[in-house]
Amino acid sequence: MHRKNRYLRVSMLIFVFTLFVSGTVIISAEDEDSISNIGGNNGSMLVESKDYYTELYRPQFHFSTPTGRLADPNGLVYFEGEYHLFHQKMGTWAHAVSQDLIHWEHLPIALEHDELGQALSGSAVVDWNDTSGFFAGEAGMVAIYTSTHGGEAQSIAYSKDNGRTWERYAGNPIIENPGIKDFRDPKVFWHDETEKWVMVVSTDKSVAIYNSPNLIEWEYQSSFGDDQGSQVAVWECPDLFKLPVDGDKNNQKWVLHVSIGDNHVTDGSTAQYFVGEFDGYEFTNINSADEVLFTDFGQDFYAAQSFNNISAADGRRIWLGWMANWRYPYQSPTFPWMGAMSIPRELSLRTVEDDSIRLFQEPISEIESLRATKHMIDPFILEGEHLIKDFSGTTYEFEIVIAYDDVDEFGIRLRQSEENETVVGVDVNSQTIFLDRTNAGLETLIDRNGDTFQFGKRFETDYPTDIKQIKLRGLVDDSSVELFIDDGEYVFTNLIYTKPTNRGIELYSHGGKVEVISLDFYHLDSIWRESPADREIERIVVSEEEVVLEIGELTEVIAHAKPDWLNTLNSFDWEVAEANLIDLKAIDETTVSITGLEMGTTSVTVSDPNSGISKDIIVRVVEDRTSKYINGWGPSPLTGVSSGNWDIFDKTSLSSHIEFSPEWKEIFREEVLTTDFRVFTDIQWIDQGDEGFPKYGVTIQDKEGTMVSAFFNVDINQLETFARNHHQDFGWEGVDLPAGTDLQEASTLKVEKEGDIFTFYINGEQMYERIVEMKGDMSVGLINENTKAEFHNFKVEKLSDPIFDHEIDVTDxxxxxxxxxxxxxxxxxxxxxxxxxxxxxxxxxxxxxxxxxxxxxxxxxxxxxxxxDLQLKESAPVPIKKEIDVSDLEELIERAIKLTNKSMTEESYQVLQAAINSAMEKLENIYSKDELNTAISELQAAISEVEFYLHETKSQEGVDEVLSDSDKLPNTSTVLFNFLLLGMVLVTIGGTVMYRYRKRENES
Incomplete structure (x- = not known):
């Protein structure tokens, strides 16, 4: 034992040193908490990659989750020096904390699903006086949320360690469902005057008000909403708080805020607020019932919630909202995350021109800490266009004051290029102010209903242009624009998806002159990493990450350096992998032209010659760029529908991507089928996301909406099918996979349609049948949800075609x-x-x-x-494949054979002998290091099992000897491409030295 420990200690030292010199980081499950500050998802291990928070469209100073979906902000509360931001993530409460409301640390999931179902939206409070009895007289945090089992109801959980861990109340739910469908999103706060907790909770197109002395026992008090404000859709995520009017603490009013669900009147979701009185029991609107006060005049501000427990010394009421719309909540073209929060905003009530009271919103002052540069422009008279030459970017703040009189329209164009722009403007003649993303970039998307939605459009509201002066403040991030007009009386929040090289800024006036009184710009730092050193390039962005050209066709690609304040033009190096496929020519320091020469796929690398930082661009030269199909793959030939990102290798092979979206992703063959057929493909699971219900397989559809789809589900090891027609869903069915099926190896899925009978096969074995009527024109494709899988040897045959019984093993x-x-x-x-x-x-x-x-x-x-026979261009033979050295496996087999002579049970002998036979068969069919390492690992595992059958000490020592000697074998599968060459060499040398040392000791 002493010698063995000494051997292991030396080996571990070599192993750790190897990791150090190779730059590899391996973190075990026990280490998860130690890295939560760089991002967490479900408490899982996340290691910063080179793309961490730099992906296309990734917000740089707005909060977003590292991976997966983000939705409603929940449980916003300040406690013991930390702001807590919980948010919805697939029916759980994800969690982050901050000390300044700007920089956030991701923590593990706070509230998971439990026996009462999901943990939907809600709020959190600090129970300072332990009214709940949860905290033994101390203060603690209590979360109030909606549970879903048996209908929506309200439940609570509490934390004694500043929100790091949570315990559900044993008596949940604390408020049962009153017999209605929509009963959710409780906002709770302490009401000083009545000395009770107050809950406001949404109930369809109204809210209900409850109160409680202890957060456990609740009593219904009143409701508000019937015939009040906008009634076009369900009210959600209510909030109720008090604010002084015009800063006068002796004149305070209450604000009741609700978000309004997806509807066709506002072409999506929106939000409204009411100003009134509240006595702890009942809310009264001081405005007319039919007056609608919209919170935001853009399209992407929802579920706003204000922070509880901000100190009286601070005195601010601060909220933030989910930058999304329920028409397309999870349909944005972003990956690996979905959704972001608005910037936190300070709220106030102010009296406006007609003596009415309105809610104002302004960015919190802490945003100023992100200002990296300042660019001031002297006052000037604007007529026509004025390009801002000395400032540009994609993440910045601006403030502008403009005086105007005799003019038709004026404004500012943001994120501008020759093709794109987002416009903020004032139409003096129609007395409106607008934010227009019509030409911002993304024009349409497929919404949550499966319909094409006009994403690019203009948003406007009435604006009193007789004032003759306007103050604009804007926050521009990589995929959003937040606009605050006249100190936040009018607010627009809009998502935009435009090229990262679209960074121009231009002022304009039409039909007259305006006076630009002041104009200030500020570049903003990222909140996710340290600002780079002065003049240091952080990364390179390009206008196109993938280019598709026909032969002879020309396009231009632009590259820019980040951060934005590197104002001088960088001179980049451009390199083509296959120069025979494209012609690349420099236009200026940041732009090149690319012309297609020959069909094929290549890459262009743009790099900074000083730092070596680079960015790759994929270029495909095709026969017909206008075709919707690549190698026969594309949208359904019947409906024109396709979705998701797919890597198409050829006509029979392609790969899906992990995409965090609740909809299946589909791609189809271009052929239309009219007769019975069979379709089969070899499918291999590669990876999957940790949200949703990962699955992947084959789909068959017709023009009328009838569908039969067959999926592999690796989580439950089943073949699942789903069927529907244009009238109804026939539902899901599933069957366990055949014994021994390993979905991480390629498995053949076959679906045969004969009449109305669909028969499903796995690896040639019939699983079961479904009867679905499907006639007329049909299309066949692939389908996946949140899974990376590879599909090979895809083929469709008419049933009249011959069926070949593959009794011959064609694996090789x-x-x-x-x-x-x-x-x-x-x-x-x-x-x-x-x-x-x-x-x-x-x-x-x-x-x-x-x-x-x-x-x-x-x-x-x-x-x-x-x-x-492949030849180099110099006509020398190309060494395509290198012979694999299998001597390590041969040596392990030899040692295992010697072990069979030891004393062991008959059962143990049979198990080991079978493993030896299997390894010997694989010797003849090893084509890669991965296959070699797998064979070694399998035999090592079989040898290790022998100890459970042996009873004699000497026999067990024989097992130890074989296994310890086999430690020198280069099994790298557990670290899987984490080692650099130097690390691999050191492990091999160290293992060999230790083997020889161990052998000498055994011999002695």
Whole structure:
């Protein structure tokens, strides 16, 4: 034991040193809490990558979750020096904290699902006087949320450690559902005058008010909402708070705020507020019942909630909202996150021109701490266009004061390029102010109803232009614009999805002159990482990350350095991987033109010569760029619908992506089918997200909306099917996969349609049938939800076509085909590469016709010969494949065979012998290091099982000897491409030294 421990200690030192020099970080489950400050998801391990919070469209100074979906802000509360921001994430409460409301630290999920279902939106309070009895006379946090089992009801949880861990109240729910569908989103606060807790909770198109002495026992008091304000959709996420009017603490009014769900009147969701009186029991609106006061005149501000428990010394009422709209809550083109919060805003009530009281919103003062640069422009007279030459960017703040009189329209154009712009303007003639994202970038999207939604449009509201002066303050982030007019009396919040190189700014006036009294710009730092050193490039962004061209077609690509305040133009280096496919020419320091020369796929790398920082651009040269199909894959030929991101390799192979969206992602073959058929494909699970219900498979649909889809579900190891017609859903069915099915290995899924009978097969084994009437034109495609999977050898056959019974194991040919597909035309002659493509095509056809071992051998030899015949452009043979050294596996097999001579039970002997036989068979079919490491790991595992069957000490020592000797084998599967070359060399040397040391000690 002493020698063994000494051996392990030395080995661990070598292992740790290897990780250090290779730059590899491996964190175990026990280490999760130690890295929560760099991002957390469900409490899971997240290691910062080079793309951390720099992905396309990623907000830089707005809060967003590292991965997955973000929705309603929940439980906003200040306690013991920390602002707590909880938010909805698939029916759980995700959690972050901040000391300044700007920089946030992600913490593990606070409230998971439990026996009462999901934890929907709600609020949090500090029970200072322990009215609940949860805290033994001390203060603690209590969360009040909506549970879902048996109908929406209100429940509570409490935390004794500043929100780090939570315990559900055993008597939940504290308020049962009163027999209505919509009963959710409780906002709770302490009411000083009545010395009770108050809850306001949404009830369809109204709110109900309850009170309680202890947060547990609640009594209904009143309701508000019937025939009040906008009644176009359900009210959600209410809030109720008191504010002084014009700063006068002796004249205070109450604000009741509700968000309004998706509807066709406002073309999406929106929000409204009421100003009135509240006595602890009943709210009274001081305005007329039919007056609607909108909170935000943009389209993307929802579920706003204010912070509880901000100190009296601070005195501010601060809230933030979810920057989204319920018409497209999870349909934004972002990954790996979905959704962001608005900037926190300070609220006030002020008297306006007609003596009415209105809610004002302004960015909190803490935002000023992010100002990295300041650019002031002297007053000037504006007529026509005025381009801001000395300032540009994608993440900045601006303040402008303009006086006007005889003019038709004026404004400012943001995120501008030759093609795109987001416009903020005043139309003096119509007396309106507007924010227009019509030409911002993204024009349409598929909304949550599956319909095409006009995302790019103009948003406006009435504006009293007789005042003759306007003050604008704007916050521009990578995918949003927040606009505050006249100190926040009018607010617009809008998402925009535009190119990261669209960073121009221009002022304009039409039909007259205006006076620009003041104009200030501020670049803003990212809240997610330290600001780079002066003049240091952080990253490079490009106008197009993927370019598709026809032969002879030309396009331009722009590159810019980040951060934005690197005002001088950077001179970049541009490099093409396959120069024969495209022609690349420099236009200026940041722009190049790309012309398609030959069909194929290549990459262009743009890099900074000083820092070495680079960005890759994928370029595909195709026959017809206007075609909706790539290698026959694209939208449904019947409905035109497709969704998601797919990597298309060829006509038979492609890969899906992990995308955090509640909708399935679909892609179809371009062919239309009219007769019975069978479709089959080899599918391999690669990875999946931690949200939703990951699944992937085949879908068959017709023009009328009838669908039959078959999915693999790796979580429950089942084949699932879903069917519907245009009238109704037929629902889900599932069956366990055959014993031994490993979805991390390729499995063949086949669906056969004969009449109204759909039969499902896995690896040739019939699973079950469904009867669904489907006639007329049909289309076939692939479908996935939140899963990365690879689909290979996709094929559709009419039932009249011959069926080949694949009794011959063609696995080796499939592996060789996939290896051949991975060979690119880089550096090889066009003629030899084309011969290889023809050979691959022939081999794929052979898969369906091989009936004998001889035919299989001929097919393998034919394809291998084409690979070997590849020629370098200098006509030298290309060393495509390197022989794999299997001596380590051979040595382990030999040692395992010796072990079988030890004393062991018959059952143990059979298990080990089977593993040895399996390893010996694999010796002849190893084509990669991964396959070698897998074979070694499997045999090592079988050897380790022997100790559970042995009873003699000497026999067990034999097992230890084999396993300790096998430690020197280069099994890298557990760290999986984390090691750099230096680390791998050190492990090998260290393992060899220790083996020899151990061997000498054994011999002695």
């Amino acid at each position: 040919l499939k592996k060789l085909i996939n290896s051949a597909k991975g060979i690119t035309n880089k550096g090889v002659t066009e003629a030899s590469f084309q011969r290889l493509q023809e050979a691959i095509k022939r081999a794929i056809e052979d898969l369906e016709t091989i009936t004998t071992d001889e035919e299989l051998l001929i097919a393998i030899e034919r394809l291998q010969e084409s690979i070997n």
